Amino acid sequence: MTDASDIAPRLLAWFDRHGRHDLPWQHPRTPYRVWLSEIMLQQTQVSVVVGYFNRFIDVLPDLPALASAPQDQVLALWSGLGYYARARNLHAAAKLCVARHGGNLPRDLDALVALPGIGRSTAGAILSQAWNDRAPILDGNVKRVLCRVFGIDGWPGLPAVEKQLWSIAERLLPSARLADWTQAQMDFGATLCKRANPACAICPLQDVCVARREGRIAELPAAKPGKPLPQRETRMLLIEDSDGRVLLQRRPPTGVWAALWSLPQHDDLADAQAWFEQHLDGDFMDARPLPPLEHGFSHYRLRIHPRRIIVSGLRAAIGDNADLRWATRPDLDAIGLPAPVRKLLQERTT
Missing domain, CATH: 3.90.79.10 (Nucleoside Triphosphate Pyrophosphohydrolase)
Structure with missing residues (x-):
């Protein structure tokens, strides 16, 4: 079994040297800006999101502005990002925050998950990055890294596999630097432990990675059982x-x-x-x-x-x-x- 005790220190040290520190939602890092970036980053790469984020923030700089904006304006600002349910949920969630939480995002996991478009991983990313709270994340990049490092079999979308991955994610949480830890995991999966051609030769976790040790990098994580798209x-x-x-x-x-x-x-x-x-x-x-x-x-x-x-x-x-x-x-x-x-x-x- 892979020892989890020194994974966070290794990844944080890697992040300090190679991570992304100049993303627009990091300066300033407010709950609203973190939330907006997390919704935009669902199923979309950072390089695409940056321009959309800056344009959106210029027009709707805070949560009350988003809540009061016409839906047509929100959709126009989102146009081109795709998955438009994300924009509609973002708008609906902002209205609920005004109605129920004084115009702010709630600093509570259950309250965040109760808002449209926010799942457990997105809520964790908001809590850890906006308030430095101890909350794990489990997006696609993190799932891939954990499946490889810990040798987890099965498609990560299966409930039993996902439950196992959440348990590992909880265990890996460091005692401090939670915002950096969340960003480090996302950066590591997006830029080094990539789906195809991961840079294993320079990986800070190569000596503890089960997939590398067993020659299963291409097998993990297991692919979703699929069928041709109609x-x-x-x-x-x-x-x-x-x-x-x-x-x-x-x-x-x-x-x-x-x-x-x-x-x-x-x-x-x-x-x-x-x-x-x-x-x-x-x-x-x-x-x-x-x-x-x-x-x-x-x-x-x-x-x-x-x-x-x-x-x-x-x-x-x-x-x-x-x-x-x-x-x-x-x-x-x-x-x-x-x-x-x-x-x-x-x-x-x-």
């Missing part, structure tokens, strides 16, 4: 008027891209034509097919078939339908759009 097809209408404005339609409040503005979308061409003829003045047969777009979700792949058409206008006034709006090209930068839709609009030709 392929889905959809049709989108890129509708412009004579002034070059594009018609946007708000997505439903639940489901994929919930509450974002998008292009009118339909399962098949017949439905698209029926919707078009109900709402717009023009000949649907003039619609010109554009090259398909591929977009991957965690549980399926989506192939988008866009059609572009210029129309004279809507059959009814735009004010009669709150889920439709015309947008100019400058407008698009301030509107929350799904990434493939933004790409399609940016690439469209006149």
